[in-house]
Amino acid sequence: MIKAITTSLIGASLVFSANAFAKDENKPVGITADMFSVTVKHGGKDFEIKRNQDNKNTVNPAFAKTSRPCPVFCIQPAVLAPGVETIAELEVLDYLKKMSDGDDSILVVDSRTPDWVEKGTIPGAINIPWTKLNSAKADPISIGNVMEENFNVVEVADGYDYSKAKTLVMFCNGMWCGQSPNNIKSLLGMGYPAEKIKWYRGGMQDWEILGLATVKGK
Numbered sequence: 001m002i003k004a005i006t007t008s009l010i011g012a013s014l015v016f017s018a019n020a021f022a023k024d025e026n027k028p029v030g031i032t033a034d035m036f037s038v039t040v041k042h043g044g045k046d047f048e049i050k051r052n053q054d055n056k057n058t059v060n061p062a063f064a065k066t067s068r069p070c071p072v073f074c075i076q077p078a079v080l081a082p083g084v085e086t087i088a089e090l091e092v093l094d095y096l097k098k099m100s101d102g103d104d105s106i107l108v109v110d111s112r113t114p115d116w117v118e119k120g121t122i123p124g125a126i127n128i129p130w131t132k133l134n135s136a137k138a139d140p141i142s143i144g145n146v147m148e149e150n151f152n153v154v155e156v157a158d159g160y161d162y163s164k165a166k167t168l169v170m171f172c173n174g175m176w177c178g179q180s181p182n183n184i185k186s187l188l189g190m191g192y193p194a195e196k197i198k199w200y201r202g203g204m205q206d207w208e209i210l211g212l213a214t215v216k217g218k
Contacts (some may be wrong), residue, residue, distance in 0.1 A: 027055060028053065029050075029053050031049075031051060037049060038050075039097075040096045040097060040124040042124050047215065049212060051211040052211035052212075059208055059209050063208045070176070073176045073177070074176065075175055075176055076201060080184055080199050080201075081194060082194060083193075084184060084197045085197075086200075087199065088200070088201075088202060089200075089212065092169060095108055095167075096125075099124060100124060106166060106169065107150065107167070107169070108122065108124055108169040109127075110122065110127045110128070110171060110172070111130050111170050111182070111183040112129065117218075118217050119216075119217075120214035121215060121216075122204075122207060122212075122214065123214070127217055128150060129179070130182040133183050133186040135186070151166050160190060160191060160192075162191065162193050166196070167198065168196060169200060170184055170200065171199070171202075171203040172203050173203050173204050174203040174204060175201055176205070180203065181199075
């Protein structure tokens with residue numbers, strides 16, 4: 001009799017657990033407790049950034065590798081350079097929102113090469129590969145064009161005038177990626193104000209792990 005009751009209780013418990021798990025699979029996935037999504041501009045159109053709503057979703061296989069060889073894929077420090085602020089997802093979303101609301105003093109920059117960007121990027125970001133700011137990869141005229149056309153920097157006789165330079169939010173593939181650090185170090189080497197550079201260290205790795213929306217780059 002006791003065995004029968006115990007078996008019945010175990011069966012009921014398993015059914016309850018299965019039902020509870022099934023309900024969890026359909027729960028909404030917000031960004032924070034008070035924010036479900038953020039609408040930004042991408043390619044001149046509104047784009048809603050929210051997290052993947054499938055509670056059973058798993059990370060994009062492109063970001064599932066744990067052991068890329070170092071060098072080149074070494075773990076980056078928490079602070080990249082003095083004065084350069086390291087930020088996370090909520091701060092990136094805030095900058096994207098400000099941009100979309102008309103603040104043209106901000107630019108979110110995907111520093112990766114185009115082959116990576118084609119797989120997906122953060123909505124609202126523009127692609128300026130690290131190779132376009134690296135003096136070993138690009139000529140001074142091309143670098144100057146990026147500085148003036150994208151970053152609102154004015155070229156002067158002895159270098160650049162940064163008085164109206166944009167605040168740059170730079171990212172790449174994550175804490176093991178050297179592409180945005182390369183861009184940032186190149187900019188600092190040219191005198192770009194450190195306080196006008198923000199580094200999203202987690203990059204696409206963390207963005208994908210959190211299930212945040214991406215768009216295919218061009």
